[in-house]
Amino acid sequence: MSSKAGSPSFCPECGASWPEGTTCQDYFSQMLAWEYEDMELKGQVHHLMVLCYHLQHPSLYAPDGLLNAQRLLLEFVEGGVTPQEVRQRDREKVDSGNRDWKIKARPGLVAAYRSTIHWTMTSGDVIVRGAGIYNESIAAWARSILEAMRASGNLPNP
Ligand SMILES: [Zn+2]
Numbered sequence: 621m622s623s624k625a626g627s628p629s630f631c632p633e634c635g636a637s638w639p640e641g642t643t644c645q646d647y648f649s650q651m652l653a654w655e656y657e658d659m660e661l662k663g664q665v666h667h668l669m670v671l672c673y674h675l676q677h678p679s680l681y682a683p684d685g686l687l688n689a690q691r692l693l694l695e696f697v698e699g700g701v702t703p704q705e706v707r708q709r710d711r712e713k714v715d716s717g718n719r720d721w722k723i724k725a726r727p728g729l730v731a732a733y734r735s736t737i738h739w740t741m742t743s744g745d746v747i748v749r750g751a752g753i754y755n756e757s758i759a760a761w762a763r764s765i766l767e768a769m770r771a772s773g774n775l776p777n778p
Contacts, residue, residue, distance in 0.1 A: 647746070
């Protein structure tokens with residue numbers, strides 16, 4: 621499938637614009653590349669970036685995985701929880717040997733939101749804003765995702 625020259629294409633999941641054959645996977649790779657260039661600073665928001673990207677592409681998750689990711693985002697953005705604390709706490713729970721629920725999507729087990737969410741910021745916006753304010757952009761992205769989920773009635777009960 622190729623789109624006609626000049627006609628914009630958009631991500632079917634997050635709505636980001638895909639100019640000239642770019643896709644959200646390209647944005648994801650670019651964000652990872654920026655992090656690798658400056659692990660000390662930009663690596664600090666890696667957990668948020670991965671979470672945001674997946675939350676806006678829910679078909680990557682199994683239903684339980686999406687719920688878990690939503691709770692994590694709440695904890696990170698509003699609970700002030702650190703990734704280290706989550707790793708410590710969830711070591712048992714997330715270890716696949718001890719877990720009876722699935723994180724990643726598989727045939728017949730694909731997550732979706734209850735109702736349409738109108739995202740106000742996407743991975744494409746993070747790229748446009750540039751590497752210089754990467755950490756600020758990721759924080760703003762995370763907050764915007766939480767607000768969009770809340771506004772559309774898609775946040776799970778605590
Ligand atoms: Zn997308």
